[in-house]
Structures are given as structure tokens and as C-alpha cells.
Amino acid sequence: MPELPEVETIRRDLKKKIIGKKIIDIRVIQKKSIKNSHTHFIKNLKNNSIENISRKGKLLSFAIKENKSNLLIHLRMTGQLVYYITEKDVKKNTRVIFTFNDNSQLFFNDTRRFGYLQIVNEKEKDVAFAKMGIDILDKSFTFEKLQRLLKNKKRNLKSVLLDQKVIAGIGNIYADEICFDAKFRPDKNITKLNDKEIKKLYNSIIKTIKLAIKNRGTSFNDYVDSSGKKGNFSKLLKVYQKEKDHCQNCHKKSIKKIKVAGRATRYCGYCQK
DNA sequence: CTTCTTGTTACTGA
DNA sequence: ATCAGTAACAAGAA
Numbered sequence: 656m657p658e659l660p661e662v663e664t665i666r667r668d669l670k671k672k673i674i675g676k677k678i679i680d681i682r683v684i685q686k687k688s689i690k691n692s693h694t695h696f697i698k699n700l701k702n703n704s705i706e707n708i709s710r711k712g713k714l715l716s717f718a719i720k721e722n723k724s725n726l727l728i729h730l731r732m733t734g735q736l737v738y739y740i741t742e743k744d745v746k747k748n749t750r751v752i753f754t755f756n757d758n759s760q761l762f763f764n765d766t767r768r769f770g771y772l773q774i775v776n777e778k779e780k781d782v783a784f785a786k787m788g789i790d791i792l793d794k795s796f797t798f799e800k801l802q803r804l805l806k807n808k809k810r811n812l813k814s815v816l817l818d819q820k821v822i823a824g825i826g827n828i829y830a831d832e833i834c835f836d837a838k839f840r841p842d843k844n845i846t847k848l849n850d851k852e853i854k855k856l857y858n859s860i861i862k863t864i865k866l867a868i869k870n871r872g873t874s875f876n877d878y879v880d881s882s883g884k885k886g887n888f889s890k891l892l893k894v895y896q897k898e899k900d901h902c903q904n905c906h907k908k909s910i911k912k913i914k915v916a917g918r919a920t921r922y923c924g925y926c927q928k
Numbered sequence: 929c930t931t932c933t934t935g936t937t938a939c940t941g942a
Numbered sequence: 943a944t945c946a947g948t949a950a951c952a953a954g955a956a
Contacts, residue, residue, distance in 0.1 A: 731934085819935085
């Protein structure tokens with residue numbers, strides 16, 4: 656599932672590949688994947704070029720140079736953005752294809768069709784970004800900021816980590832990995848966290864997300880980068896999908912699987928308090 | 929066949 | 943106002 660590290664990997668790679676290129680053709684294979692009318696979508700993109708790619712949380716925004724509009728892309732669960740130097744055939748899960756002036760192509764693939772593409776103006780893009788809480792890679796995401804965000808909240812840790820309106824970018828995989836690294840139970844009530852523990856949580860969030868980016872994300876089912884390659888963080892997972900394994904930290908207990916915040920959740924009952 | 933998987937939103941009830 | 947829980951969406955794997 657694409658979370659912050661996966662979306663950031665795609666953003667960084669795609670910037671090197673498509674910035675400045677002119678979109679000469681757009682093929683919408685699955686209408687449902689586009690949030691605009693077909694005409695509006697094509698009109699804003701055809702014969703225009705991509706000036707920049709930005710991201711907040713799991714949402715990508717491609718800035719269109721000529722008309723200052725933005726193409727928002729959310730991959731949700733199974734979305735992929737795969738770039739090819741030469742023209743390729745449509746695959747079963749291909750929903751949209753962009754062709755550039757050098758005949759290279761960008762495929763938006765999405766098996767389960769939850770992801771979307773949407774043309775918005777600058778103001779609408781700002782609103783979409785503002786709706787989300789702070790991005791983990793934002794300079795102003797400091798320990799003090801996290802302290803303020805957790806203040807007066809009476810919720811369990813995992814539901815806060817997953818809440819995009821509080822912190823943007825964490826999904827089910829990294830929520831469990833962060834809790835394991837910080838040695839907190841995912842269902843721990845955050846009102847019980849003191850300053851020292853919030854600092855520990857902060858360090859685990861930064862450490863886990865940065866290490867995952869360095870390893871180009873996690874591929875469990877569908878995620879691939881813009882070259883179609885899998886991420887290497889899958890090998891470094893300690894709890895996600897490890898419920899049959901022994902804990903890599905204590906080597907005493909096996910990883911438990913429970914449900915927290917409506918999601919499958921894995922943790923070590925011995926290490927995490 | 930059923931159950932499980934997950935990002936996000938909508939809704940209900942406490 | 944807050945928070946927990948559930949359904950919905952969709953398609954495939956087990």
C-alpha cells in the first residue's frame with residue numbers, strides 16, 4: 656500500500672523523468688478513475704507540460720506550467736504510476752495513459768479503482784493540502800509540534816498515527832512498525848504518554864519513515880516504483896504481516912494480531928507496553 | 929463459498 | 943465537541 660515513503664519515492668523518481676516534457680496524448684481507459692469531466696480533464700492537460708511535482712501525505716500534485724492548474728493523484732490502495740521510455744501495451748489494470756513529446760509514457764494502473772486523478776486550480780490544490788495535518792518530512796514537524804498535536808486527545812495511539820488530519824503520510828504498515836520501534840502497544844491510550852515517551856514516539860516516526868524512504872518503500876502486494884520495481888523495506892519489516900514469526904527484539908514471544916482502529920494490527924505483547 | 933485485505937469518507941451512537 | 947465502531951467502495955487472494 657502506498658504510504659508516505661512509497662509516494663515520496665515515486666515523486667522523486669518521476670521528477671527526474673517527466674519535468675518539462677509536453678503531454679501530447681491522454682488516454683482515459685477507466686472513466687471512474689478521473690474525478691473531472693473527460694473534456695475538462697483533457698483540455699487542461701493536452702499540449703501542456705509538467706513544471707513540478709509536490710506531495711503532502713499520500714497525495715501527489717503535478718503542477719501544470721501553462722495554465723497553473725494542478726493534477727492531483729491519489730494512489731489509495733493499489734494505484735501505480737509506471738513510466739516507460741517507449742510505448743507499451745495497455746494492461747488489465749491500466750486506467751489512464753499519458754504520452755509525452757518524446758514518446759515516453761506514464762501509466763496509471765489501479766486494480767481496485769479506488770485511486771483517482773483530478774484537475775484542480777491552485778486554490779483548490781491549497782485547500783486539499785490544508786485539509787491534511789502536518790507532513791512528516793515538513794521542517795516544522797518537530798517534537799514540540801507532536802506534543803501539541805497529542806495534547807487533550809483521548810484516543811489510542813494507532814488511530815492517531817493513521818489520522819491524516821493529525822499527521823499526514825502514515826498507513827497501516829508504518830503505523831505498526833512505528834509502534835514496534837517505539838515499544839508502545841498500538842492500542843495504548845495517548846493520554847498516558849509523558850514527555851519522554853512522546854519524544855521516543857517522535858524519534859520512531861522520523862527514523863522509520865526515513866529508513867523506509869532510503870529503502871524505496873515497502874512492496875507487499877501491489878506497490879512498485881515508477882520503474883516498476885519493488886521496494887526493499889519489505890525485508891526490514893518487524894511486525895507487519897509477521898504474526899507467525901517470533902519477535903525479532905525479544906526472541907521470546909511471537910507477534911500477535913489484533914484489531915485496532917478497525918485495522919489488522921500486529922505487535923509484540925512482551926516488548927510493547 | 930466465505931473471509932480478509934486497506935485509504936478514506938460517511939454515518940451512528942455514546 | 944470527541945471518539946469508537948461500522949459500512950461502503952472494489953477486486954483478488956487464501
